Amino acid sequence: MEDQEYFMAVAFLAAKQSPDTNSKVGACIVNTEKKIVGIGYNRMPIGCPAGSLPWARDNVDPLNNKYMYVCHAELNAIMNKNSADVKGCTIYVSLFPCNECTKIIIQSGIKDVIYLSDKYHNKTEVIASKRMLDLAGIPYRHFRPSSRKIVIDFDEIEPGLFDNPPADPPTD
Ligand SMILES: Nc1nc(=O)n([C@H]2C[C@H](O)[C@@H](COP(=O)(O)O)O2)cc1CO
Numbered sequence: 068m069e070d071q072e073y074f075m076a077v078a079f080l081a082a083k084q085s086p087d088t089n090s091k092v093g094a095c096i097v098n099t100e101k102k103i104v105g106i107g108y109n110r111m112p113i114g115c116p117a118g119s120l121p122w123a124r125d126n127v128d129p130l131n132n133k134y135m136y137v138c139h140a141e142l143n144a145i146m147n148k149n150s151a152d153v154k155g156c157t158i159y160v161s162l163f164p165c166n167e168c169t170k171i172i173i174q175s176g177i178k179d180v181i182y183l184s185d186k187y188h189n190k191t192e193v194i195a196s197k198r199m200l201d202l203a204g205i206p207y208r209h210f211r212p213s214s215r216k217i218v219i220d221f222d223e224i225e226p227g228l229f230d231n232p233p234a235d236p237p238t239d
């Protein structure tokens with residue numbers, strides 16, 4: 068698998084963990100040594116019990132919609148970083164960043180954005196994102212993996228392991 072495909076796949080694997088049933092978004096931050104330094108997906112803030120905040124999209128009261136509360140994949144990937152900073156890094160995102168995430172991306176020193184979906188390209192948030200990225204000199208590039216699917220087969224690397232797992236070690 069080519070590097071870009073691998074990092075985009077990691078972003079998509081993270082997206083699968085999102086509790087958002089409408090848009091599952093993933094982000095993967097990679098440094099200049101091609102090491103992953105942060106991964107994130109969209110979710111409610113840490114510590115807010117499941118079900119305590121709404122997942123609705125179009126309630127008349129904005130306080131009853133998810134948008135006030137949900138932490139975007141890009142924010143989480145940056146906050147989850149396992150390095151001192153993300154200066155000079157590339158962020159792989161399954162969906163083009165919104166304006167608020169773009170601000171954080173720029174301020175954090177990320178220097179490259181690689182995205183797959185741009186389904187909200189007509190929204191003011193995305194138009195504003197592109198304006199800021201253009202002005203800041205941060206390129207954003209569309210990347211589409213060469214194949215539609217990547218299969219993760221737990222049996223592939225050591226055939227039979229999945230069917231005949233090793234005995235659990237003694238617990239005493
Ligand atoms: N780049 C992004 N990263 C994200 O994590 N999100 C999140 C916020 C919401 O949880 C969801 C979008 O919800 P919807 O409007 O498609 O039902 O994706 C959204 C965008 C789009 O700007």
Ligand SMILES: [Zn+2]
Nearest residue numbers: 139164165168
């Ligand atoms: Zn965002």
